Structure formats: C-alpha cells, structure tokens
Amino acid sequence: MLAVVPPPVTVRVPSKVNLHLAVGDRRADGYHDLATVFQSLSLTDEVTVAVADEPGVEVHGEGAGTVPTGASNLAWRAVEELARYAGRDISELKVRVVIRKGIPVAGGMAGGSADAAATLVGLASLWRLEIGRDELAVLAAKIGSDVPFVLHGGVALGTGRGEQLVPVLSRHTFHWVLAFDRRGLSTPKVYAELDRLRADGEPPAVGAVEPVLEALASGDPRQLALLLGNDLQPAAVSLRPTLRRTLRAGVQAGALAGTVSGSGPTCAFLCESGEDALRVAAELAGAGVCRTVRVAHGPVPGARVVNDESPR
Numbered sequence: 001m002l003a004v005v006p007p008p009v010t011v012r013v014p015s016k017v018n019l020h021l022a023v024g025d026r027r028a029d030g031y032h033d034l035a036t037v038f039q040s041l042s043l044t045d046e047v048t049v050a051v052a053d054e055p056g057v058e059v060h061g062e063g064a065g066t067v068p069t070g071a072s073n074l075a076w077r078a079v080e081e082l083a084r085y086a087g088r089d090i091s092e093l094k095v096r097v098v099i100r101k102g103i104p105v106a107g108g109m110a111g112g113s114a115d116a117a118a119t120l121v122g123l124a125s126l127w128r129l130e131i132g133r134d135e136l137a138v139l140a141a142k143i144g145s146d147v148p149f150v151l152h153g154g155v156a157l158g159t160g161r162g163e164q165l166v167p168v169l170s171r172h173t174f175h176w177v178l179a180f181d182r183r184g185l186s187t188p189k190v191y192a193e194l195d196r197l198r199a200d201g202e203p204p205a206v207g208a209v210e211p212v213l214e215a216l217a218s219g220d221p222r223q224l225a226l227l228l229g230n231d232l233q234p235a236a237v238s239l240r241p242t243l244r245r246t247l248r249a250g251v252q253a254g255a256l257a258g259t260v261s262g263s264g265p266t267c268a269f270l271c272e273s274g275e276d277a278l279r280v281a282a283e284l285a286g287a288g289v290c291r292t293v294r295v296a297h298g299p300v301p302g303a304r305v306v307n308d309e310s311p312r
C-alpha cells in the first residue's frame with residue numbers, strides 16, 4: 001500500500017513594530033523585564049513546510065544570504081519543539097522548510113521569530129496535530145520572546161520577556177513607512193549597550209503605557225505619533241549613529257513621527273494616511289539614508305495558513 005504524502009502547507013506571518021517599549025533592569029537570567037505594545041504589520045514572510053527526503057531549511061528573498069540554514073535557524077528550532085511535543089523522533093525528521101523573506105533580517109521586526117511562528121502553524125497542519133493556539137504559544141515562548149506575538153498578531157500588551165500577552169482591541173488601521181538599514185544589529189548587543197548606557201548615566205526613558213492604549217483606541221495617528229517611545233532606541237543609535245540621520249529624514253519627508261523598531265536598526269515612521277505613507281516612502285528613498293524603503297499597515301492577523309489561494 002502506498003503511503004499518502006500530505007500536500008505542502010504555506011503560512012503567511014506578519015512582522016511587528018513596538019509602539020511602546022519600556023525596558024526594566026537586567027534580570028539574573030540575562031533577560032530584561034518589558035512592558036511593550038506590539039502592533040503586527042503587513043510586511044510579511046511566507047513559509048512553506050513539506051514532507052521531504054532531504055530535511056532542512058531554505059531561505060529566499062530579503063537578506064536571504066545572511067540567514068543561517070542549520071539547526072540555529074529559529075524555524076528549525078520550531079520543527080524540533082513541535083516534534084518533541086508530538087513525540088516524534090527528532091533525529092529522523094523528514095521536513096523541509098522553505099522561507100520567503102520580506103521582513104528584514106536582524107532588523108528589529110521579529111523576522112526570525114516570524115519564521116518560527118509560521119513553521120509551528122504550518123507543521124501542526126501538515127502533521128494534522130490536535131494542538132490549540134494556547135499550546136502553540138507555550139512552544140513559541142520557548143523559541144524566542146517575540147514568537148508568541150507574531151503567532152497571535154493584532155495588537156497586544158507584552159510583559160515578562162515580551163512573551164506574556166494580553167490582546168488589545170484595535171479597530172483602526174495605521175500606516176507606516178519602514179527604512180531598512182544596510183546591516184542588521186544583534187539584539188543581545190543592543191540590550192547590553194542599554195545596560196552600559198544606564199551604568200554611565202540616565203538615557204531617556206519612555207513614559208506610561210496607558211496613553212498609548214488610549215491613542216490606539218482613538219484611532220488618531222497624530223495622537224499616537226506623540227507617544228511612540230522605545231527605551232532601546234538610545235542604545236541602537238549609540239551602536240549605529242547614522243540612525244539619527246535616518247530618523248530625522250523620515251520626519252522631514254512628512255511622517256508624523258519615527259521610532260527605531262525594537263532593537264533596530266529598522267526605523268518605522270507613522271504616517272497620517274496610506275497616501276501620505278507612499279509620498280513619505282518616495283521622498284525617503286531619494287534621501288539616501290537607508291538601503292530600502294517599504295510601506296506597511298497594521299494591525300494584521302497573526303501566522304495563518306494561506307496555501308497561495310487567499311488574497312494578500
């Protein structure tokens with residue numbers, strides 16, 4: 001009798017921007033306690049998982065050459081976590097993961113985390129596992145602090161390492177321009193730089209989170225623009241001083257405000273409307289302050305199976 005090979009499963013997964021990122025002191029385990037507001041963005045990766053004789057990870061698209069394809073790739077970590085959960089032998093995994101990247105690598109937009117979240121969703125479907133979103137979120141948190149959020153999507157308040165989420169209702173769409181830098185930044189190095197800056201003095205810190213939630217509820221991008229804040233921004237700018245120029249250029253091009261996304265170096269500019277975002281993107285692209293410019297909107301859904309038939 002012939003074994004039936006299930007068809008490949010494709011998952012689309014969003015990136016994220018932190019509208020508010022308050023970083024506490026370094027904990028004994030090396031992590032920092034966070035209070036953050038995540039918004040998912042329409043800049044996405046697509047991940048296809050398939051049964052294959054040659055297991056492994058393959059990466060195409062934005063920054064593909066710089067992504068590891070071995071066991072250190074977060075998508076492969078996701079394969080192993082789900083295999084362990086399902087009681088499968090991890091030395092004999094006949095799974096191929098093909099990643100098509102739109103999210104910048106090491107850009108502060110949860111690109112690697114997105115691939116892990118997408119792999120969890122895709123493989124759970126490929127293997128026909130009876131696993132709920134909550135159980136997937138537990139596996140996601142083991143892989144990385146941002147993985148639960150990109151699995152979930154929408155808008156959420158994150159605490160702990162950023163993996164403990166409370167959904168935030170947000171009916172309004174916000175429009176963004178994203179400026180990708182020429183090279184990525186290492187997240188641990190940015191956190192370490194913040195610790196160093198704090199040992200030397202008092203870098204500027206973000207305010208309370210409540211006004212950010214109120215601005216989201218109002219749907220007014222001007223109100224939200226005044227409140228964007230990221231404790232990691234001084235550290236990212238210290239490691240990559242040219243970001244100061246990029247942030248200035250976005251506002252000069254007509255954005256309401258700009259912020260470093262997460263640990264950077266991607267800069268995210270909030271705009272008044274979709275048309276404004278296109279205008280700002282065109283002007284910023286001509287300013288020569290970054291490698292690539294993209295427009296995006298948020299919030300959007302989290303990782304979900306698309307199998308190529310659904311519209312973007």
Ligand code: C5P
Pocket residue numbers: 030031032033034143144145146160161162187188189191
């Ligand atoms: O959880 P994840 O593997 O994405 O974190 C990468 C690194 O970022 C950690 O090793 C740590 O250095 C830093 N980090 C942190 N505090 C957090 C999240 C990440 O210090 N809340």
